[in-house]
Amino acid sequence: MDSRPPVPPFTPAGAALKVRLAEDGxxxxxxxxxxxxYTPDSRWRNRNEFVQGRQAIEDFLTRKWQHEREYRLIKELWAHDERRIAVRFAYEWQDAEGRWFRSYGNENWLFDGQGLMQLRYASINDLAIDEGERHFHWPLGRRPDTHPGLSALGL
Incomplete structure (x- = not known):
């Protein structure tokens, strides 16, 4: 059986770690x-798109990152209980024409006993920004531990 620690029931530290691991991924x-x-039959609502299953998630993300270039994301824990985590997030990206955007949103997650996400509901809004308004300036990949989070950036 797949397992993805930390697993429920979530403590404050476990929930915060789960959020950071998701951001890193x-x-x-x-x-x-x-x-x-995600569970093999995981269900998502992402904006106005409904996705179910790992292969559909992989296909969705492939399309997403072909469109959203220079993608950099920060997630922040908002709330949690034993099996649920709520996060707020922002990410910056560039489209094929070179325009920059910051996308803001909230996600609600539900996990199975192995720490795999069963449900993901994401609400997201996009804001066109000038390149000089960008806040996320680390090399592509994992956000450095020294880079400020959303609250520290005033987002």
Missing amino acids: WNSRDPARVAQA
Whole structure:
């Protein structure tokens, strides 16, 4: 059986670690790696798109990161209980025409007993920004531990 620690029931420290591990996975921009954090039949609502299953998640993320170039994400724990975590997030990206965007949103997650995500509901809004308004300036990949989070950036 797949297991993805930390597993429920979540403590404050375990929930915060789960959020950081999710952020790290998404910043890898590796659809196959990210999809492994979800149950085989995981269900998503992402904006206006409904996705179910690991292969559909992998396909979705492949399309997403082909469109959203220079993707850098920060997630922050908002709340949690034993099996649920709520996060807020922001990410910056560039489209094929070179325009920059910051996307803001909230996600609600539900986990199985092995720490795999069963449900993910994401609400996201996009804001066009000038390149000079960017805040996320680390090399592609994992956000450095020294880079400020959303609250420290005033986002």
